[in-house]
Amino acid sequence: MQNNKVKITKTEILSDNWYTLNKVTYEKLKSNGTIETQSREAYDRGNGATILLYNKNSKTVILTRQFRLPTFINGNTTGMLIEACAGLLDNDNPEDCIKRETEEETGYQISKVEKIFESYMSPGSVTEILYFFIAEYSTEMKTSAGGGLEEEGEDIQVLELSFNETLKMIDTGEIKDAKTIMLLQHLRVKNIL
Numbered sequence: 001m002q003n004n005k006v007k008i009t010k011t012e013i014l015s016d017n018w019y020t021l022n023k024v025t026y027e028k029l030k031s032n033g034t035i036e037t038q039s040r041e042a043y044d045r046g047n048g049a050t051i052l053l054y055n056k057n058s059k060t061v062i063l064t065r066q067f068r069l070p071t072f073i074n075g076n077t078t079g080m081l082i083e084a085c086a087g088l089l090d091n092d093n094p095e096d097c098i099k100r101e102t103e104e105e106t107g108y109q110i111s112k113v114e115k116i117f118e119s120y121m122s123p124g125s126v127t128e129i130l131y132f133f134i135a136e137y138s139t140e141m142k143t144s145a146g147g148g149l150e151e152e153g154e155d156i157q158v159l160e161l162s163f164n165e166t167l168k169m170i171d172t173g174e175i176k177d178a179k180t181i182m183l184l185q186h187l188r189v190k191n192i193l
Contacts, residue, residue, distance in 0.1 A: 005029035009037070019045035044127045049098040050086035052183035053108060053137040054163070059193050061166055062106050062137060063180065065157040066148070071176075082159065082169070083177035086130070094118075094131035102135075106158050107146030110135045116186055121178060130179060134186070163193040 008026045015021040025039045053062040065082050072079030087101035095113055103109050113133045121130050148154025161169075166184050169175040175184075187193045 046088045047129045048088045049094040049131040050084050050179045051098045051133040052084045059163050063159045082175050084180040098133050107144040108137050108141045109143045
């Protein structure tokens with residue numbers, strides 16, 4: 001659906017180092033009928049996918065722990081973050097991406113995933129849409145140690161935690177990652193675990 005009340009007049013690349021930071025100038029028709037010119041910066045890192053693996057029999061989930069520089073800069077004293085497996089699409093469709101990322105990061109090879117929703121995670125500054133998935137796992141699906149790809153600088157710890165423990169970890173602040181909280185709450189709201 002096209003928005004005829006907004007017209008982009010200029011886009012400047014401010015940084016194209018790790019991802020792309022654009023300064024976008026646009027005209028917007030306001031509800032009072034006037035046109036206002038605004039400029040905003042938008043960070044384009046591509047779209048991504050995330051997944052929560054769960055086991056109904058053991059009532060456990062698979063999460064990861066890794067160093068996240070932005071959290072370290074913003075008060076996370078260790079920089080380590082517990083989160084659901086995730087990755088950028090890299091020109092894949094969301095389902096293929098999350099299957100690949102699951103095997104790379106967790107060591108579990110899954111064939112069936114369920115898309116539950118998609119969400120803009122920080123719509124005031126980041127263009128990314130994140131596709132959310134869940135999937136059942138079993139010990140037979142474990143094909144490697146996981147841990148991510150060394151050539152991508154990944155050093156990921158794989159965690160198998162009880163579902164009830166993860167809910168407590170949200171309350172205590174041990175889990176602060178938004179996508180992970182959303183996935184855990186989805187399991188809870190839908191009475192999956």
